[in-house]
Each structure stands twice: as C-alpha cells, then as structure tokens.
Amino acid sequence: MTMSLGRVLRTGTVAVLALLWLVPTWLLVVNALVPAESYSGSPHWLPTEFGLFDNMSQAWDRANLGPAFGNSLLYSVVSALAAAVLAAGAAFATIIMPVKHRALWFWVIYSGTLLPLQVFIRPLFLSYAESSLYDTQFGLVLIYTAIAIPFAFFVMRNYALTLPREVVEAARMDGASWWRLFWQIHVPLTRSAMIAVFVFQFVAVWNDLMFGITLTTSRNIRPVMAALADLQGNYSNVGPPVVLAGALLVSLPTLVLFFSAQRFFVSSLRIHR
Template sequence: MTALTAAGPGVRRPVTVGRVLGVIGIVLLILIEVVPLIWLFLSSLKAPVEFSSKPMWALPDGLFLQNYVEAWTRGNMARYILNSALATFPAIVILIVTGLAAGFALEVLKWRGRGGVLLLFLAGLMVPLQMILLPLFAIYVKVGLLNSPLALVLTYAATGLPLTVFMMAGYYRSLPREIIESAIIDGASIYRVFFSISLPMLRNAILTIAVVQFFFFWNDLLFALTFTTDNDSRTIQAGLLNFVGTFGQTEWGPTFASICISIVPTLAIYLLLNQRVMSGLADGAVKG
C-alpha cells in the first residue's frame, strides 16, 4: 500500500506501511508517557471523598489545592528537596571537574597506557550497584557518614565517574584536532589549551553530562534508602515512601501531590535544556 502526500513546495513523499506503523508507534509511546502524568496531576487535585465515590479515571470536581499544602507541610517535602539538592549538585560538580580532566588526559595528551586506563574506567560500568551496597554501608557506619549528605555525594560521584569519563572522552575525541595542534604550535601551554581552547568548545557536553547525571541522582532510591535511615536526612525519592504510612490508605490526594512536586525539577530542566542536551549528544556521536 503506497500513496503520495505533499511534503513541501514541489516535493511529494510516499506514504508507506512502514511510515504509518512508525507514526502509530510514536503516538503510542507518547500516550504511554504522557497519559500517566496527566492522570497523576488530575488525581492530585481531587478531594478525599472523590477517591472513594468515583472511578479512578474520573475528572476532579474542582481544584483541591489543599493536597499540595498537606504534602509540603505535613509531608516534609521542603526538607526532602533540600537533602536531594545537597546530595545531587555537589556530586555533579565533582564529576564534571574530574571528567573534564580525565577526558583531556585520555584523548588529548599522548602517553603510554592511556587506552588501558580508559578500559579500567569502562570496567566500572559493568559492576552491579547492588554489589557495593554492603561494603559501602559498613564503611560509612565506621566513619560516621551514615545519614549524611556526604555519603550520597561520595557514592554518586564514584558510581557516576565511569560513565562521565566515557562520555567526556568521546566529546574530546570529536573536537577538531587542528585547533588544538595550532594552539600548541603557537606556544600555548597544556593548561592554556585545556582552559582557553578545549573548555569553551565543550559547553554543550558539560551541560549534557550534568543533566544526564542529575536525572540519575535525583531519581535514585537504592543508595538513598540504604545510606539514609533517618527520616530527616532522606532524599525526595526515599521520602516519598513515607507518604503512604503518613497519610494512610485513604488520603491519596496529598500522596499524588507530593509525587507531582518531586517531578517538577526534572521536568523543568528537561523542558529548558532539551535542545542543548540533544545538541550535546550529537556532538559526542560525531567525530570532528
């Protein structure tokens, strides 16, 4: 089955079965991703009586914003968000600094054994995170880091370093080698090449890695639940587990409201930086 449809002034593109199936698949994926978010937001606006008197897919009768007030005050969401920020952003800074230095050393500088060092970083991607939970828990207990943001910062930085170095090495590999060689011929030092030549060309790469790692760390539950046993020190994902016990089985409104609040930072960052991140991913995939 083929047909012709206009794709622009003077251009007609064929409509094939594969193209139609592809569009249908994209629409289904969008529905799978978007419909639950819409249902979650609408459910967070329902009054408590609506959850027992109406079907779960029914629209709310009004805007019951008290659910968000309850989630923010009784649910301790402000504390959870602060704990997540204290654990996430310092870890991202550490990863960016170390990733830039490691990527520069592995791809720009020439020295014996750099290929083997890169393989060692890649080997870190193959280590299951569950295997390091017990050793890290024992270490943090002995040094007194349990229920501390520093425990999560160190864990996030260590577990995120292999992927960061791997991605940063790819970005350095895609840089035009002629620019770096010209700067060296003109007498630029290694530090000048790093800060003045390569760093400005890696702004999209830095942003891409920071956003990718932010999603991983902000949505982490495994480490947060293991290393933060005190309720006041838990991050937002671990704190959400307390909402069912706090509000009970009938107060779903505040529970859904708290989930919506936890989604806002990641959704806002994605909407604001989506184009820059896509550009950064394309830069790392194509060799300059």
C-alpha cells in the first residue's frame, strides 16, 4: 500500500511538472503558427491557421539570423569541444595521475559554478575593453570555454571515478607515458561522458544571451540569441507570431543535437558500481 501510494505520488508529480513545461511550449508553437497579419493581440490556445514558414522567413530576414546562426555555431562547437577536452584532462590529472591534494584541486576548479555568472559581468566588460577582446569572436569563445569547464570537469571527474584502475596500472607497467595513457586509453573510455558534456555545453552556449549582448555590439559578431533579442526589441513592428516563430527556429539545432546524442547523454550520467 505504501509503495503503491509512493508510486502514485511520483507519477502525479512528474505529470504536473510535465504539464507545467508543456503549456508554455504549446502556446509558443500554436501562436507561432498564426499568420502575423491575422494576429488579434490575444493568445491562441488552438491552431486555426498556418503561417509558420512565413513567420520564420520574416524573423530570419528582419533579425539577420543567418550570420548569427554561423556565429553561434562557431561559439558552441569550439567552446564545448575545448571544454570537454580540457575537463577530461583535468579529470585525468586529479583522478588517474598521482597528484597531491586532489580534493583541493577539485574545489578550485568546481568553484567556478558556485557563483552566479552575473557577478563576472562588470570585471569581464572592463578587462575585455582594455585588452581588445571586446566585440571579437575570440573573446566570446574564450569566455564560453571558461564558464563551461567547471561543470564539464564535475561530470568528467565523476565518470573517471567509475573507470577500472587495473587498465591504468597495466598500461603503466607496459611503459605507457601519461600522454599516451590519456589519449589512447582515457579518452576512448570516457567518450560517452565527453559527448554528453559537449551536448550540454553546446546547448548552454547556444542559449546564452547575457554575454552575447554584454560583450558584443556588432551584428557580425553577436550570437543568435542576441540577434533574436534585437527582433524582440522591434516587437510592435513584426508582431508576436514572428518573434515566437524566430524563437522556435533558433531552438531547432539544440533539439536536433540533443535527441541525436541522447543515448550518450543518458549513459554517461549513470553511476557504475
């Protein structure tokens, strides 16, 4: 009886949370379908007309989303890949290699997630302005990689703890260097975790707005979310359906990436005992 009640409560909680997530998503999709010229100002709960592709076309042209898509693709791929490799190296060093004060190194790296990112905005803005990194693609790649490493390290370290130590010991006895051990043994064994980290950080960088509007001004540098924010700034000119269609459009790459790599994402977060 107790287990049955607990199962019912869990199922009900999951259903309520799913509903809370699905309602705004449903509203976004339904209202993005409404032709811009037919929108009356009141939100639609049921689809009545289909103007999605025209709304997406208007959003693409008016927000100049083409270059922004390319910028975000560059920032997301390079930053997520760099964070995954660097985090794998840090996990290898603190778990596999015989270093001292492993717990201290863990907290030094992981502490980057303990503070809200907003506290870094002012010092970053000032330092970027003084070092000519402001409004550059390299500057955004640099900050996106830096903020992605702490959580990536957390995932990679926890995954490295589950790896069999016998493999490392056997490789060392055979004379393998630490460099060879990392690239030929550690990286293949942690591939699923690295893919999961890449997917997670790709989505995080792609969806970032704060650094995109703070550290850039040029349209040919700004990421896609900053370009979408410009479109939303012209809300009264283009109409809500165009803005919502633009939001739906820019979310498609992350959805495709997540579902295509879902198998690696789920398997890497399991704790193997």
